[in-house]
Amino acid sequence: MKIDLTINGSRGTYETHPGTLLMELLRKEGWFSVKHGCETGECGTCTVLIDGMTINSCIYLAAQAHGKSITTVEALGTPENMHPIQQAFVETGAVQCGYCTPAMVLAAQELLSQNREPTEADVRDALTGQLCRCTGYVKPVEAVMLAARRMKEGGQGEEGLSGNREADDSSGRREAGVR
Amino acid sequence: MLQHLEEVYFPESLALALEKLNQYEGAAAPIAGGTDIVADPPPGIRCLVNITHLGLDYVTEDETHIRIGATTTMQKLATSPEVAALAGGILSLSTCEGWPRPIRNAATIGGNLAGAGPYADTPAAMLALAAEAVVVTADGERTVAMDDFFVDYRTTAVSKRGILKEIRIPRSVKSSRGIFLKLSRTTVDQALVNVGATLELEDGCCKSARIAVGAVTRTPRRLAEVEKQLEGKHIDADTIEEIKKVVSDTVEPMVDFRASADYRRDMSALLVGRALLALGRGA
Numbered sequence: 001m002k003i004d005l006t007i008n009g010s011r012g013t014y015e016t017h018p019g020t021l022l023m024e025l026l027r028k029e030g031w032f033s034v035k036h037g038c039e040t041g042e043c044g045t046c047t048v049l050i051d052g053m054t055i056n057s058c059i060y061l062a063a064q065a066h067g068k069s070i071t072t073v074e075a076l077g078t079p080e081n082m083h084p085i086q087q088a089f090v091e092t093g094a095v096q097c098g099y100c101t102p103a104m105v106l107a108a109q110e111l112l113s114q115n116r117e118p119t120e121a122d123v124r125d126a127l128t129g130q131l132c133r134c135t136g137y138v139k140p141v142e143a144v145m146l147a148a149r150r151m152k153e154g155g156q157g158e159e160g161l162s163g164n165r166e167a168d169d170s171s172g173r174r175e176a177g178v179r
Numbered sequence: 180m181l182q183h184l185e186e187v188y189f190p191e192s193l194a195l196a197l198e199k200l201n202q203y204e205g206a207a208a209p210i211a212g213g214t215d216i217v218a219d220p221p222p223g224i225r226c227l228v229n230i231t232h233l234g235l236d237y238v239t240e241d242e243t244h245i246r247i248g249a250t251t252t253m254q255k256l257a258t259s260p261e262v263a264a265l266a267g268g269i270l271s272l273s274t275c276e277g278w279p280r281p282i283r284n285a286a287t288i289g290g291n292l293a294g295a296g297p298y299a300d301t302p303a304a305m306l307a308l309a310a311e312a313v314v315v316t317a318d319g320e321r322t323v324a325m326d327d328f329f330v331d332y333r334t335t336a337v338s339k340r341g342i343l344k345e346i347r348i349p350r351s352v353k354s355s356r357g358i359f360l361k362l363s364r365t366t367v368d369q370a371l372v373n374v375g376a377t378l379e380l381e382d383g384c385c386k387s388a389r390i391a392v393g394a395v396t397r398t399p400r401r402l403a404e405v406e407k408q409l410e411g412k413h414i415d416a417d418t419i420e421e422i423k424k425v426v427s428d429t430v431e432p433m434v435d436f437r438a439s440a441d442y443r444r445d446m447s448a449l450l451v452g453r454a455l456l457a458l459g460r461g462a
Contacts (some may be wrong), residue, residue, distance in 0.1 A: 017184070019183075039218075056285070059217045060213055060214075061213060063187035064229065107281070
């Protein structure tokens with residue numbers, strides 16, 4: 001079947017099997033920041049933004065994205081001109097092997113595009129779906145908080161990516177009764 | 180795997196969606212967020228009918244019911260002030276406890292109910308809220324009480340030729356006390372046990388109760404005996420101990436790789452006890 005996608009700003013029509021996962025299509029097209037991890041939506045390493053919102057592209061058909069706009073971390077910055085989130089990850093040392101990093105950066109981007117003053121709880125909620133098996137979560141949380149401060153000061157929260165600009169509290173998390 | 184998939188169809192109306200489901204004689208299914216059906220597709224699926232373009236993404240209220248469109252995402256429900264204000268936020272809790280953001284952005288309330296996965300979280304909340312499902316088939320529209328909705332493992336009243344269109348929650352439960360509790364091995368794992376409970380109290384005593392468990396039995400279900408025993412009781416420590424025993428004696432838990440039947444039985448009693456403790460506070 002034919003599907004229309006905008007990938008990192010470029011519109012295109014793609015011929016694909018109806019059962020193809022979005023993750024498979026993106027990797028075939030050369031967007032290798034989108035990793036092939038668990039295939040069950042648990043590890044988060046295949047995360048991309050669809051119309052500004054994170055989804056797990058390993059449990060999302062390419063066909064479901066028909067007509068939508070996809071953003072991977074390749075669209076955020078370059079090594080010479082990093083996005084403030086990427087810069088903060090580097091400075092905080094929030095990277096070890098780097099496998100989960102693109103997805104964490106995108107999760108942070110979604111949060112900061114909707115909430116310019118996140119609390120640490122907001123950040124932890126936004127990163128919940130992103131598993132890191134080496135460095136842990138303390139530094140990524142610090143990095144996102146640092147990026148939030150800088151983007152607010154620099155007025156950079158609203159630039160760049162197309163997508164969902166709904167004002168919500170971006171959290172959804174409530175007090176847990178059990179844990 | 181979906182290697183036998185021949186088609187992903189984007190209908191422009193519910194009627195066209197139903198026509199397509201009929202055409203494939205049971206080998207087609209609706210898809211919205213896809214987090215359930217893509218990760219764990221039913222065998223033999225040849226067509227997926229994408230129902231996210233049919234205007235079924237809403238939370239509204241009329242004179243009698245709060246109405247939730249079937250393709251409303253978990254994220255929308257988790258952040259909706261109307262939903263948070265409903266019976267102690269029971270439904271909000273069931274849409275965000277242990278749901279990572281990328282899943283909440285895609286998964287829909289319709290999929291969580293009609294997918295009928297035994298570990299789903301929202302069924303226990305919906306059972307406790309006395310919700311009804313609006314199901315459409317080629318024969319027309321009908322309303323099914325949540326109590327009759329879950330037929331068996333992965334089987335609901337929607338059937339293979341119908342589409343879940345809307346969930347209706349009676350306004351009368353808005354002011355009930357309500358809570359949703361979930362026990363899982365890690366923050367983002369599926370539930371070992373979840374409990375949805377609403378209580379109506381009068382003079383500190385239980386006038387009526389709706390207590391449901393999920394992830395315990397093959398289908399989410401209400402605990403009828405527990406509800407009966409609660410009626411007229413003051414919610415105090417003695418009552419809670421008594422009720423926990425009723426839960427242990429009556430629940431028939433399943434066994435899987437996550438937990439034994441005994442563990443599920445004990446934890447069901449524990450969670451129902453905690454729910455009552457929280458709901459009875461200040462009564």
